[in-house]
Amino acid sequence: MSDTNDVDPERSVSGEYDLDAPPEKVWRAMTVPAIRERWLPGVVLSNPEPTETSVGRKVRYRMRDKDDSFGDSVVTFEVRPNGGGGATLRILHELRESRIVAPTPGPANRNRPPQMRAA
Amino acid sequence: MVANDVFKALADPTRRAIFEKLAEGGMNATALRDGMEISQPAVSQHLAVLRAAGLVREQRLGRFVNYEVDPNGVAGIGRWLERYRAYWPERVNDLRNVLKEMDQ
Numbered sequence: 663m664s665d666t667n668d669v670d671p672e673r674s675v676s677g678e679y680d681l682d683a684p685p686e687k688v689w690r691a692m693t694v695p696a697i698r699e700r701w702l703p704g705v706v707l708s709n710p711e712p713t714e715t716s717v718g719r720k721v722r723y724r725m726r727d728k729d730d731s732f733g734d735s736v737v738t739f740e741v742r743p744n745g746g747g748g749a750t751l752r753i754l755h756e757l758r759e760s761r762i763v764a765p766t767p768g769p770a771n772r773n774r775p776p777q778m779r780a781a
Numbered sequence: 782m783v784a785n786d787v788f789k790a791l792a793d794p795t796r797r798a799i800f801e802k803l804a805e806g807g808m809n810a811t812a813l814r815d816g817m818e819i820s821q822p823a824v825s826q827h828l829a830v831l832r833a834a835g836l837v838r839e840q841r842l843g844r845f846v847n848y849e850v851d852p853n854g855v856a857g858i859g860r861w862l863e864r865y866r867a868y869w870p871e872r873v874n875d876l877r878n879v880l881k882e883m884d885q
Contacts, residue, residue, distance in 0.1 A: 673858055675865040679873045683880040691879055701875035732852045732861050751876075753869050757861050 674756040685718070685741045685749040692721050692739050708734055725755070734758050787855050790834035795819065796827045800850070803837060804860070807849030 669676075681688055691697050695710060704710045708726035713736070715721050722738045740752040791797050795817075802813060810824050817824075828848055831837040838851040851857050 673861075675862060675869060677869055677873075681873075681877065681880060683883075687880060687883060688876075691876060691883065697879060697883065701879045702872055727861075732857065735861075751873070753873070755865050755869065757858065 669754065669756060674754060676752070676754045679751045679753070680744055681749045681751055683749060684747065685743050688741045688749040688751060689718050689721075692741065714738075732757060786834040787836060790830050790836055793827070793830075795823075796830060799824070799827050800831055800836060800856070803848055804850050804856070807840070807847050809845050809847055813848065 683691075691701065693712065693715070695704070698704075706725055708724045710723075712721045712723055719742070720738060720740045722736060725735045725737050727733070727735070735755060735757045737756075738752075738754045740754075742750050742752075744750040791800060798817065799813060802808075810821065810828070813828075814821065814824055819827075828837060828839070832839065832851075835851055835854040836856050837848055837854070840847045840849065850860070852861070
């Protein structure tokens with residue numbers, strides 16, 4: 663479930679956004695908690711630490727629905743240069759089976775230790 | 782077919798009203814009946830149909846049974862998608878403003 667190949671389009675929301683800022687700057691906004699907090703408040707995250715990080719390219723957080731009616735979901739931010747000096751941000755938000763143990767091991771039920779932030 | 786079950790389950794106006802009430806928040810059968818002219822057995826029957834269609838699920842809390850929209854059912858997922866399709870563009874708008882205010 664960790665690769666975009668396995669994404670279930672009926673249980674996910676995705677979008678690509680062109681941003682007028684270099685990828686490194688967008689990356690900092692994704693990963694430095696004090697900056698991230700200003701556009702993606704920690705209250706929506708079930709853990710403010712990313713569950714997966716590929717430095718400079720991809721970061722993944724677990725999210726918890728604010729009224730907790732859907733259980734956990736996972737959001738992946740991918741940042742890449744857009745060729746014009748800015749960045750393209752891809753957001754993939756996947757709903758995980760709530761309160762049901764996934765049949766196959768995957769990020770949704772893996773208890774990783776928090777990773778070091780690189781930004 | 783699942784979609785057909787869902788359609789049938791919601792085609793009945795009383796059942797649809799029950800489902801819409803539960804969509805606002807989970808509750809037990811007594812609270813559900815409140816304000817509706819419907820007998821307890823009829824409510825139970827409607828809930829059974831909604832459960833069979835995967836729209837509603839029950840949760841036992843001690844002696845009480847709570848009913849709620851099944852978050853993994855078609856309608857639950859539909860609500861989730863609707864919420865987050867609107868949510869991310871708003872977050873990205875905030876992100877754009879943050880990027881403007883950030884130092885290089």
